[in-house]
Amino acid sequence: MTPTRRQFLIIAGISTLGVVCPSVARLMASRSESAAAPGLKAKRWAMAVDAAKCRADCTDCFTACHNAHNVPDIGNAKEEVKWIWPERFDHVFHAESHARIPEAMRTRPVPILCNHCDNPPCVRVCPTGATFRRPDGIVMMDSHRCIGCKICLAACPYGARSINFRNPRPFIGKLNPDFPTRSKGVIEKCNFCEERLARGFLPACVLACEEKALVFGDVEDPKSEVRQLLDRKFTIRRRAELGTKPQVYYIL
Amino acid sequence: MKLYDRGKIIAGIVIFLILITFPFWYGKGKAVTPPELDLDTPAIQQLADKSCVEDAAFMRENHMKLLTAWRDSVVREGNRTYRAKNGKVFEMGLTGNCLKCHSNKDRFCDRCHDYVGVKPSCWNCHIVPGEVRQ
Numbered sequence: 290m291t292p293t294r295r296q297f298l299i300i301a302g303i304s305t306l307g308v309v310c311p312s313v314a315r316l317m318a319s320r321s322e323s324a325a326a327p328g329l330k331a332k333r334w335a336m337a338v339d340a341a342k343c344r345a346d347c348t349d350c351f352t353a354c355h356n357a358h359n360v361p362d363i364g365n366a367k368e369e370v371k372w373i374w375p376e377r378f379d380h381v382f383h384a385e386s387h388a389r390i391p392e393a394m395r396t397r398p399v400p401i402l403c404n405h406c407d408n409p410p411c412v413r414v415c416p417t418g419a420t421f422r423r424p425d426g427i428v429m430m431d432s433h434r435c436i437g438c439k440i441c442l443a444a445c446p447y448g449a450r451s452i453n454f455r456n457p458r459p460f461i462g463k464l465n466p467d468f469p470t471r472s473k474g475v476i477e478k479c480n481f482c483e484e485r486l487a488r489g490f491l492p493a494c495v496l497a498c499e500e501k502a503l504v505f506g507d508v509e510d511p512k513s514e515v516r517q518l519l520d521r522k523f524t525i526r527r528r529a530e531l532g533t534k535p536q537v538y539y540i541l
Numbered sequence: 542m543k544l545y546d547r548g549k550i551i552a553g554i555v556i557f558l559i560l561i562t563f564p565f566w567y568g569k570g571k572a573v574t575p576p577e578l579d580l581d582t583p584a585i586q587q588l589a590d591k592s593c594v595e596d597a598a599f600m601r602e603n604h605m606k607l608l609t610a611w612r613d614s615v616v617r618e619g620n621r622t623y624r625a626k627n628g629k630v631f632e633m634g635l636t637g638n639c640l641k642c643h644s645n646k647d648r649f650c651d652r653c654h655d656y657v658g659v660k661p662s663c664w665n666c667h668i669v670p671g672e673v674r675q
Contacts, residue, residue, distance in 0.1 A: 431617060432666060433612060464668055466668045466670055467636075467637070469666040469667045471666055483619070487621055
């Protein structure tokens with residue numbers, strides 16, 4: 290018996306449903322699973338540094354970061370390892386600096402760190418892919434792949450990278466067992482507290498700052514704190530003319 | 542065919558053969574007992590179901606490959622959860638997960654690694670719990 294036109298359409302419709310439904314159900318299940326994963330997520334992480342709020346001689350953010358990440362204190366400027374540190378205004382903003390900048394602004398140290406560039410030169414030059422840019426904008430170091438060639442050190446226009454000329458373990462005051470140290474011959478730098486974001490915490494420096502001078506968030510989200518600050522105030526970036534598209538914004 | 546310095550050459554060859562075969566005849570007849578791995582830690586004692594993330598046979602054979610896959614997944618892809626073959630979900634981590642149960646690295650990891658003569662470089666950076674200076 291040949292099916293009527295109506296029977297044929299009914300059978301075709303049911304078959305289509307049978308094929309589509311399970312795959313849709315699987316898709317929904319996988320989506321709910323990824324949503325259930327804890328941690329902060331963003332399209333584009335960025336930081337704003339309101340240097341005007343910084344207290345003189347305050348080192349809270351530097352110590353919080355360096356304690357959290359087992360950053361060694363070698364005690365020797367040539368072998369210094371640092372993730373976030375204070376620097377003189379005319380060193381940070383060389384082109385913007387001139388003799389008539391207000392005294393208070395000129396003498397106040399500015400906290401600086403890796404800019405997590407959108408167009409990072411360090412990533413472009415790394416021969417092993419040890420440093421790479423995540424889709425959410427964090428420029429990461431994979432110490433497992435680092436061969437210590439130092440090309441990224443030369444490529445970074447911000448001096449944000451340090452190399453371990455020797456085993457850093459003996460120079461770490463108090464080890465944080467939840468974060469690895471580095472070994473001799475690998476590069477290290479700020480990771481925007483990637484390991485804390487994954488657990489749902491803001492970066493250590495941001496939480497340590499009592500003056501709320503460091504603001505961190507998703508710059509693509511119009512409701513985020515950092516975006517609202519950037520919408521409201523004039524900000525500058527370090528050496529943006531180089532085309533690196535740095536994602537740390539400064540209010541002076 | 543004349544062999545110059547026959548005595549020296551043959552003596553040299555004999556000494557060379559003795560030295561190169563030294564490990565074989567020196568160790569002949571001696572059996573080195575395989576290490577006994579200690580699974581008796583407080584964390585394992587408290588487990589109702591005393592099983593690792595995968596079954597023991599798989600772990601014995603593939604733990605190094607699993608750890609490499611975990612490493613790449615966490616660092617490169619930012620994915621920190623592992624779904625085992627039996628559907629259980631674990632957080633990936635060497636010190637954050639493995640060593641929480643196997644808190645006796647010297648009587649578990651090291652015994653076997655010493656026996657087979659491998660030196661994993663994990664501990665150059667990753668901190669063994671309990672090794673922390675106060």
